[in-house]
Amino acid sequence: MTVTQLIAADTLENIDVWVVMPMFNEGSVVGDVVRRVRQTFPHVVCVDDGSTDGSAAAAAAAGAAVVRHPINLGQGAALQTGISFALTDPSVRYLVTFDSDGQHRVDDALRMVRLLRDSDHDLILGSRFLDGAAQPPAGKRALLRAARAFNALTTGLKLTDAHNGLRAFTVKFAASIEITMPDMAHASEFNYLIKSGGFSYDEVPVHIDYTEYSKAKGQSAFNAINIAFDILLRGRS
Amino acid sequence: MIIQILLIAGVIGVSSVVMLGRPSHVGRAGRKAFFALFAVFAVVAVADPGLTTDVANAVGVGRGADLLLYLLVIVFLFFALHVYVLFKKQERVIVRLARAMALQEASSRGVMSEATIADLAPSAIVVSAPVPPASAADGR
Numbered sequence: 001m002t003v004t005q006l007i008a009a010d011t012l013e014n015i016d017v018w019v020v021m022p023m024f025n026e027g028s029v030v031g032d033v034v035r036r037v038r039q040t041f042p043h044v045v046c047v048d049d050g051s052t053d054g055s056a057a058a059a060a061a062a063g064a065a066v067v068r069h070p071i072n073l074g075q076g077a078a079l080q081t082g083i084s085f086a087l088t089d090p091s092v093r094y095l096v097t098f099d100s101d102g103q104h105r106v107d108d109a110l111r112m113v114r115l116l117r118d119s120d121h122d123l124i125l126g127s128r129f130l131d132g133a134a135q136p137p138a139g140k141r142a143l144l145r146a147a148r149a150f151n152a153l154t155t156g157l158k159l160t161d162a163h164n165g166l167r168a169f170t171v172k173f174a175a176s177i178e179i180t181m182p183d184m185a186h187a188s189e190f191n192y193l194i195k196s197g198g199f200s201y202d203e204v205p206v207h208i209d210y211t212e213y214s215k216a217k218g219q220s221a222f223n224a225i226n227i228a229f230d231i232l233l234r235g236r237s
Numbered sequence: 238m239i240i241q242i243l244l245i246a247g248v249i250g251v252s253s254v255v256m257l258g259r260p261s262h263v264g265r266a267g268r269k270a271f272f273a274l275f276a277v278f279a280v281v282a283v284a285d286p287g288l289t290t291d292v293a294n295a296v297g298v299g300r301g302a303d304l305l306l307y308l309l310v311i312v313f314l315f316f317a318l319h320v321y322v323l324f325k326k327q328e329r330v331i332v333r334l335a336r337a338m339a340l341q342e343a344s345s346r347g348v349m350s351e352a353t354i355a356d357l358a359p360s361a362i363v364v365s366a367p368v369p370p371a372s373a374a375d376g377r
Binding site for chain 2: 015042043045047065066067068069070071073074077080081084085088089091180182230
């Protein structure tokens with residue numbers, strides 16, 4: 001990491017932003033993703049969730065702060081760890097969650113943060129379906145539609161895209177939540193936390209780049225059943 | 238019959254282990270009461286098998302043994318759910334513990350101060366900062 005990278009002039013606007021990237025065996029792409037993000041957001045924390053492929057070194061070399069889980073805990077747990085870490089920076093005001101596989105676009109994130117600055121919203125959520133911004137593969141689209149219905153039913157939050165990993169939110173929101181669903185069910189839990197805390201939010205269209213890499217990494221549709229089960233039992237634990 | 242002696246001994250043995258355990262707080266009192274009731278019911282049912290059949294007939298089941306099987310299925314489902322919830326609680330504890338470790342380890346490496354050092358006086362650093370070699374910056 002070089003000092004000149006850290007203080008590139010156009011990143012000064014976002015010196016109060018932390019980008020949180022959960023990371024699990026993304027070694028081949030995460031370095032490029034971090035470099036791309038850091039051209040706009042100087043503060044990136046990669047939470048290495050027990051990778052075995054050198055992801056941590058790649059992210060650190062690209063200038064990210066790296067926090068390493070001693071064991072694999074799941075993406076939800078990694079998000080919360082990244083949020084907790086970012087909150088230890090006294091000057092942080094906004095947080096962004098960003099996938100480490102490169103499917104999100106930095107200019108979308110920048111637009112969302114600017115929207116946060118200019119509005120009273122606590123969160124700005126990315127949506128693939130507003131304005132037809134992205135065209136996921138057909139099978140994926142059906143699954144996401146089902147997820148959206150389930151989400152509205154269980155969380156009471158009506159979103160056009162309930163499971164988008166690109167989100168921007170204020171410190172006020174970040175400090176008031178704890179994501180306890182360690183695995184993929186955290187997306188629903190996140191929405192539940194928004195609803196139950198009465199936070200104000202808005203959705204904006206974002207682009208998702210479905211590369212071969214991100215499709216291969218994406219979760220199996222069968223996992224949706226596991227997630228549904230965990231969400232329904234949430235109240236009991 | 239021999240089986241009745243064996244079953245009654247088993248029921249009393251298991252129940253007394255639970256009930257005569259260390260005296261403890263109120264949370265366990267309910268469990269002890271449950272086991273006491275269970276033991277009484279089990280001993281009576283074993284001593285007089287006709288009794289369970291009478292109960293079974295009253296609720297529309299042919300044999301007492303069948304009624305017990307149905308009850309067992311329900312109790313087992315309840316037990317499985319209970320264990321699942323306990324397991325999830327345990328998992329949450331582990332996650333918190335591991336997170337605390339991860340944050341502590343990152344803090345001991347000075348990750349946050351390294352990431353934010355340029356925020357303090359960016360202009361000063363622009364002028365004077367040498368670019369450290371990549372190996373020095375990553376070396377840990």
